Amino acid sequence: MESECEWEVEHGLQLVFRQGRMLTRVSQYDGHLTESQAEDIPEEQDALMMQYYAKFGRSSNQHT
Numbered sequence: 001m002e003s004e005c006e007w008e009v010e011h012g013l014q015l016v017f018r019q020g021r022m023l024t025r026v027s028q029y030d031g032h033l034t035e036s037q038a039e040d041i042p043e044e045q046d047a048l049m050m051q052y053y054a055k056f057g058r059s060s061n062q063h064t
Helices: 035-039 047-056
Strands: 013-020 022-028
Touching: 013 047, 022 035, 022 047, 035 047
Parallel strands: none
Antiparallel strands: 013 022
């Protein structure tokens, strides 16, 4: 889900729900689906993704 800001695109809001189950990222609109992708860090350092995996396990489809 995203919300645009007409006068400054980078100030838009992005909410990412992993497989429609759980909120896994809240950020400015940058197109990245996870914090680990946006920050180029190991996925294990992405707190919201680790919470998701703890609750639902890891799926074979990592990009939805």
